[in-house]
Amino acid sequence: MSTNFLNTSNLPFCKGCGHDLVSKNTAKALDMLGLDPKDVIVVTDIGCHGIIDKALNAHTVHGLHGRSVALATGVSLGVQEPGKKILVFLGDGGATIGLQHIIEAARLNLNMSIVIHNNYLYGMTGGQTSGLTPEGFRTTTALSGNTFAAHDLCALTHAAGASYVTRIMGIGDFSDQLAEAYKTKGCSVIEVIELCPSYGVKFNPNRKLRDIAFEAGKPEGVWTNDRPPFNGSDSNFKEKYLKPNVKSLFDKLDKINIKYPSSLNKGYSIVLSGSAGEGVQLAASIITKAALSCGLNATQKGSYPVTVGVGFSSSEINLSPETINYHGMDIPDLVVATSEEGLAYSLKKIKQMQGGILIIDQSLDVPITGAKVIPFDFRSFGAKNASIMASIFFADKTGIIPRESILDMMESSGLAAKLPLEKILAALDRD
Amino acid sequence: MQKNNSQESVLIDGSRLMIEAMARAGADTFIGYPITPANLLYLYATQRFELMLPAPDEITTIQWMTGLAATGRIPVTATSFPGFALMIESINMAYMMELPMVIVLAQRLGPATGTATCGAQGDIALLRGMYSGGFSIPVFSPSAYSDSWTMAGEAVRVAIKLRTPVVLLTSKEEVMTHKNFDISHLPEITATQMKGFDLADEYRTYANTEDKIPPFLAVPNNKHQIRITASTHDTKGILQHSTEEAIDNTLRLQEKTMKYLDDFTHYDLDEQAGATKLLISFGITALAALDAVNRMRTSGEKISLLTIKTLLPVPPVYYEIMDKYSNIIIAEENSTAQYSKILFGDRLPKNVTHIGTFGRMITPSDIINGGAE
Ligand SMILES: Cc1ncc(C[n+]2csc(CCOP(=O)(O)OP(=O)(O)O)c2C)c(N)n1
Ligand code: SF4
Ligand SMILES: [Mg+2]
Numbered sequence: 107m108s109t110n111f112l113n114t115s116n117l118p119f120c121k122g123c124g125h126d127l128v129s130k131n132t133a134k135a136l137d138m139l140g141l142d143p144k145d146v147i148v149v150t151d152i153g154c155h156g157i158i159d160k161a162l163n164a165h166t167v168h169g170l171h172g173r174s175v176a177l178a179t180g181v182s183l184g185v186q187e188p189g190k191k192i193l194v195f196l197g198d199g200g201a202t203i204g205l206q207h208i209i210e211a212a213r214l215n216l217n218m219s220i221v222i223h224n225n226y227l228y229g230m231t232g233g234q235t236s237g238l239t240p241e242g243f244r245t246t247t248a249l250s251g252n253t254f255a256a257h258d259l260c261a262l263t264h265a266a267g268a269s270y271v272t273r274i275m276g277i278g279d280f281s282d283q284l285a286e287a288y289k290t291k292g293c294s295v296i297e298v299i300e301l302c303p304s305y306g307v308k309f310n311p312n313r314k315l316r317d318i319a320f321e322a323g324k325p326e327g328v329w330t331n332d333r334p335p336f337n338g339s340d341s342n343f344k345e346k347y348l349k350p351n352v353k354s355l356f357d358k359l360d361k362i363n364i365k366y367p368s369s370l371n372k373g374y375s376i377v378l379s380g381s382a383g384e385g386v387q388l389a390a391s392i393i394t395k396a397a398l399s400c401g402l403n404a405t406q407k408g409s410y411p412v413t414v415g416v417g418f419s420s421s422e423i424n425l426s427p428e429t430i431n432y433h434g435m436d437i438p439d440l441v442v443a444t445s446e447e448g449l450a451y452s453l454k455k456i457k458q459m460q461g462g463i464l465i466i467d468q469s470l471d472v473p474i475t476g477a478k479v480i481p482f483d484f485r486s487f488g489a490k491n492a493s494i495m496a497s498i499f500f501a502d503k504t505g506i507i508p509r510e511s512i513l514d515m516m517e518s519s520g521l522a523a524k525l526p527l528e529k530i531l532a533a534l535d536r537d
Numbered sequence: 538m539q540k541n542n543s544q545e546s547v548l549i550d551g552s553r554l555m556i557e558a559m560a561r562a563g564a565d566t567f568i569g570y571p572i573t574p575a576n577l578l579y580l581y582a583t584q585r586f587e588l589m590l591p592a593p594d595e596i597t598t599i600q601w602m603t604g605l606a607a608t609g610r611i612p613v614t615a616t617s618f619p620g621f622a623l624m625i626e627s628i629n630m631a632y633m634m635e636l637p638m639v640i641v642l643a644q645r646l647g648p649a650t651g652t653a654t655c656g657a658q659g660d661i662a663l664l665r666g667m668y669s670g671g672f673s674i675p676v677f678s679p680s681a682y683s684d685s686w687t688m689a690g691e692a693v694r695v696a697i698k699l700r701t702p703v704v705l706l707t708s709k710e711e712v713m714t715h716k717n718f719d720i721s722h723l724p725e726i727t728a729t730q731m732k733g734f735d736l737a738d739e740y741r742t743y744a745n746t747e748d749k750i751p752p753f754l755a756v757p758n759n760k761h762q763i764r765i766t767a768s769t770h771d772t773k774g775i776l777q778h779s780t781e782e783a784i785d786n787t788l789r790l791q792e793k794t795m796k797y798l799d800d801f802t803h804y805d806l807d808e809q810a811g812a813t814k815l816l817i818s819f820g821i822t823a824l825a826a827l828d829a830v831n832r833m834r835t836s837g838e839k840i841s842l843l844t845i846k847t848l849l850p851v852p853p854v855y856y857e858i859m860d861k862y863s864n865i866i867i868a869e870e871n872s873t874a875q876y877s878k879i880l881f882g883d884r885l886p887k888n889v890t891h892i893g894t895f896g897r898m899i900t901p902s903d904i905i906n907g908g909a910e
Contacts, residue, residue, distance in 0.1 A: 144759045149604075152768075159764065160775045165756045167607060168766035168776065169600070170630050176597045180604015181756065183590065190757050207600070210593055338608075348587055355557040355585050356720055359547040391548075391715070398546055398717050406548070407714040412573065412653050431681070431824040433714055434898040 109133050111143050111163050118157050122307075124276045124300020125155045125223055132193070132221070135284035136164075141191055149178035151196035151204075154230045154302075155223040158195065172196070172204030175211050175220055182216045188339045191288065192218040199228040201259060202237030208259070208295065212266035215292040217337030221284075222259060222295070223276075225302040226318070233305025240322035244309035256322060259297050264329040268293040271329040275316055276300035286328075292335030299324075360395070360518070366511040368400035373426040374506060375438045377455060379448030380493050382410065382419045386448070389493035390421030392519070393500065396511035397425045405433035409451075418451040425506065438462065441477070442500060443470060444484050444492040465496060465503065486533060487526055494521070495530050502534065549718045551711035552577035554682055555689035559613050559639060560585045562693035563728035566605050566612040568598045570620060573653040574709035575643040578615035586613070595620035599627030599638075606636035607765055609731070609755035611697060615641035618660055619650055625667050628702050630767040632668060632790065635743065635751060637696035637703075637731070641689075644708040646896055655896060656709035658820055658870035664704060665849055665879050672791045673850035675801060676704045680823035680844060682718050685711060688803065688846055690726040695801045697729040699793055700750055706848060708870070710821040710898060736760055742774040743786055749793040794850065802854060803846035812839035815862035817855075819845040819876070822868045822899045829904035851880060868892040868904050 108114055111133035119125045136146060146164035150156040152171035159166040169177040178194040185192070201208060201222045208220060226243050228234045233246035238259065242251040264271040269292030274283050276298040287294040299319050301307050310318070319325055337343060376393070380386045387408045394406040405424045411417040422435050435455075439462040443449040449456075449470050456464055459477040466472060468481040482499060484492040494516075501509045516522040556578055567582035567589045583589045588610070592598040595616060602612035616624065621642050631638055642664075646655040664676050675695050679688040689705055696703040734740060734752035740761035744751045751772075756763045764774030769783045777783035807830070818826035823844045830842045843858055859865055859880075865888055867877040874891035881889055892899060892907040 142759070144757060144762065147756050157776065159766065163762065165758070165763045166765070166774070167604070167634075167756065168764075168768060169603070169634075170626060170767060173596065173600045173627065173630075176600030177604045179597075180601040181607055182604070183588075183601065184605040184608025184610050184755075185757065186608075187757075206593060207597060210597065347590065349589075350587065352560070352585055352587060355553050355560075355581055356547075358584075359549060359553075359720070362546050362548070362717075364546075394715065395548055398548060403717055404548070405714055405716045407710070409654065430716070431827040432898075432901055433710070433716065433824065434900060436900055436902060 109137065111136050111146070112161050113163055114161050117161055119154060120304050122303040123154065124225055124298070124302065125158070127276050128155070128221065128223055128298050128300065129158050129161070131279065131281040131284050134281035135288055136191070138281060138285045139289055145189060146191045146193060147181055147185070148193045148195060149174050149181060151200035152230070153197035153199055153228070155195050155197050172200045173207065174200060175204055175207035178218050179207070179211055179216055182218050183338045186338045190339070193288070194218055194220045196220070196222055197229065198222060198224040198226060198236045198238035205237070205257070208263060209266045212263040212268035212293050212295060215267055215269055215333050215336050217292060217335045217340070219288050219290070219294045219296060222297045223300060224297050225300050225306055227302060227305055229302045229305065233302065233309070240318060240324070243318065246305060246309070249309065256324070258324060260295065260324070260327065260329060263295040264331065267331055267333055268295050269331055269333055269335065270294035273297045273299065273324060273326050275319065275326055277315060292333060362395055362398040364399060364401040365514070366400040366508050368397070368402050368427070368507050370402060370425060370427055370506050373424065373428065373430070374440070375435045376423040376425070376500070377420060377435070377438045377441045377452055378423070378493055378496070379418060379420040379441065379452040380444035381447045381489070382415050382417055384419065384444055384489050385491065385493040386419040387421055388521070389497040390423055392494070392512060392515045392521070393497050394423055396501070396507050396515045399511050399514065400507045402427060402507070403430050405430050407433065418447040420448060420451050440465065440500070440504065442493070442496045443467065444496055445489070446470060449473070463504065465499060467492065482537065487530055491525060491530065494525065495534070498530070498534055546717050547720060548715045549682065549720065550577060550713060550715050551679070551682060551685040551707060552713070553581050554685040555641060555705065555707070555712070556581040556585050558686045558689035558726055559693050561726040561728065562690040563697055563730070564611045564613045564639060564693045566602070566610045568592050568601050568612055568614050570595050570598050570614070570616065572617045572620045574645055574713050575615035575617050575641065577712055578641055578643070582613065582615070595623040596627055599624045599631060602638050603627065603631045603634060603636050606631070606638055607634070607756050611637055611693065613639045613641065615643060617643050617645045617653070618647050621660065628674070629668055631702045632672070632674070633767040634765050635700040635790070637700050639692045639696050639703050639705055641705045641707060643712050644706065652896070654709065656821060656870065656898060658708060658822060659875070660706070661848065661869070661871070661875040661879065662873070664706065673794050674702060674704055675699070675794060675847070676706050676849040677803070678706045678819045678846055678848045679711065680820050680846070682716055683723070684846055686723050691801065691803065694729045697731055698750070699797055700731070700753060701794065706820065708821050741772045743770065743772045745772055745786065745789060749789055749796055798850060798852055801847055802852035804852070804855070805844040805846070806858060807842040809834065809839050809841050812841045813862055814840045814864040814866065815843055815859060816840055816866045816868065816904065817843045817845065818868045819848055822870050825899050825901045826868055826904055828901040832901060833905060848876070855880070863888055865889045866892060866904070866907070868899050870894055870899050
């Protein structure tokens with residue numbers, strides 16, 4: 107016999123399977139709540155419980171083992187009409203492999219009901235032990251009883267913040283309890299304890315469902331949190347997360363006008379190397395933008411260890427009057443080394459240089475190189491200004507771009523105001 | 538060769554171009570999980586997409602994206618190999634479900650965590666075999682920044698049109714390098730719509746229509762029941778073991794991709810009259826190839842250049858082009874000749890030379906020297 111929600115009473119489970127009751131009680135509970143099947147989306151996991159799809163009149167989404175809650179989260183966030191119900195069906199196996207997704211749904215208090223069909227084992231794959239198998243419960247892979255205790259899923263999800271958490275014994279008519287959970291606004295987690303006749307009953311004959319749960323210290327109960335729900339149709343979601351008037355990312359770009367000349371007539375490559383916190387990347391960006399204001403083409407990329415706040419910091423700049431395709435670098439024309447770490451990082455390149463210029467802080471040992479070496483005290487106004495100072499020094503010494511182009515970029519980026527610029531320029535001019 | 542005398546000159550990175558292009562092409566949702574070198578994409582996406590959510594891991598990322606796509610959103614994410622590896626089962630799921638999404642894969646040096654801040658072109662073999670059954674995922678590979686724009690837009694268009702996941706393959710060197718670029722001449726990108734459904738008809742989520750693309754209805758719908766599934770299924774979306782209808786439905790996924798391959802085949806071919814040598818490259822290495830070809834031609838050598846943008850599935854036209862040359866050089870930044878072997882099998886023919894590096898970019902000189910007869 108079919109109902110509003112089930113198109114058959116002949117559900118696709120073994121005789122006596124607890125899943126049968128969960129589906130039938132769910133159908134009844136949804137009727138009690140006055141829901142139309144087309145207002146309900148059932149997201150199912152992989153496992154015996156998940157093959158219910160074809161018997162349902164609701165919308166169905168059937169994904170991967172353990173991921174149903176995450177998949178349903180996406181659905182829940184995407185559904186913007188109010189009054190829709192999202193139900194997730196998964197097993198204890200799916201809950202074990204996808205535990206994080208359940209905790210996450212509880213944390214966000216997403217508008218959905220998560221029904222965990224806990225038959226204490228992996229039914230579909232032959233009755234193996236799961237993370238929700240109680241201690242002492244026998245499974246195909248623990249014939250003398252599971253040696254580990256099970257997760258307390260209710261305690262975990264309640265602690266994580268789900269609005270409504272309940273453990274139900276899956277015996278007889280429990281549609282009232284389901285309806286209570288399903289009508290919750292926010293995340294409800296429903297652990298239905300049941301037995302799989304094919305494996306659970308077979309290996310644990312004569313044990314009663316209620317006794318097993320009680321002995322495992324996990325009896326029935328309801329636990330709640332008074333928290334606002336969160337889903338795609340809630341106003342707080344729209345206010346917080348939907349940005350209706352997003353702007354083009356191009357609006358934020360500085361358009362650089364050509365103001366200065368450049369003496370460069372072929373490609374020129376520069377490496378700035380120093381330590382984290384010395385403004386290396388900032389200086390590189392200033393030089394690059396200044397070069398653009400001189401009508402040059404430019405590329406710039408940074409290189410640093412994974413933790414950006416420590417160790418070396420280096421940046422490669424290519425300048426050319428021609429279009430630059432390849433933006434890597436064989437041997438640079440100029441290296442600026444402002445710290446020990448920076449020098450070490452660029453040492454190989456410096457040693458390969460047959461000409462060009464090495465600008466180096468005067469505190470550092472000069473390596474063997476074919477480059478012309480120009481030492482200078484870049485650290486006199488603090489390490490954090492070393493690279494910035496060197497960027498002006500670079501312009502002065504090479505004449506590739508005028509000093510003014512650098513100062514202009516410092517000014518327009520707001521950097522100039524933060525620097526002891528007069529003193530820096532005076533020191534540079536003394537050179 | 539042109540001087541930079543454009544008035545709209547800006548310093549830009551590939552990430553910004555890609556995110557802006559994808560947003561204009563119709564993507565409206567970004568799910569992020571941080572990983573170098575894809576973090577800039579994530580950052581820009583938070584500023585550009587209507588909906589951006591931080592996922593707790595990469596499996597969740599694709600699951601959320603799929604759920605959102607089922608409701609009609611067009612989601613994007615960006616990752617690198619470690620995250621992509623976690624995503625693969627879920628991308629298979631989205632593929633079976635026929636839901637659109639774009640995954641930007643910014644390559645870095647592997648295996649495993651490898652070097653996060655070092656570029657590479659090492660994930661091509663993985664992409665080629667990532668679907669169980671050996672089915673094909675469309676993979677686009679931009680090289681010049683103009684391609685970052687057009688291919689990102691194209692990735693979204695194809696994802697929507699074919700109702701399928703698409704990979705936009707890039708590398709650290711493209712998404713984290715700043716370049717001056719003229720944005721005033723970018724071709725316009727317009728949003729693509731999902732193929733809709735006439736509500737009067739009977740709805741089958743996986744109807745086998747002539748165009749091989751089932752019409753889309755977002756969940757929930759108050760008129761039609763919608764059944765979405767990643768298990769082998771019939772046209773109604775009902776799980777089947779291996780009925781003819783279900784097997785045909787799964788095979789249709791590959792047929793669908795191949796049917797439209799011509800439509801999404803993109804490459805640049807710069808042929809030099811009289812050349813017997815063809816240099817093939819893609820992604821970041823294609824820029825070195827461009828310089829190498831210029832230098833080789835300047836020194837009197839005759840050479841043609843094929844820059845591949847539609848990487849996978851391999852468009853047949855690439856073979857037609859290669860057939861015209863007796864000497865083929867393929868430059869890709871890996872040590873295992875991944876794309877070369879996809880084209881020619883594990884034993885490369887004698888007239889095919891692979892130029893590769895591991896842990897550094899291929900330089901124009903590598904190509905010039907490695908390709909010398
Ligand atoms: C990633 C992955 N690992 C393993 C499996 C195999 N598998 C299918 S169903 C299942 C167990 C299902 O157990 P449970 O979730 O408890 O559902 P039940 O069958 O008991 O209803 C497993 C492990 C799978 N499909 N996917
Ligand atoms: S194997 Fe167990 S869980 Fe699966 S349908 Fe049969 S009784 Fe139910
Ligand atoms: Mg189970």
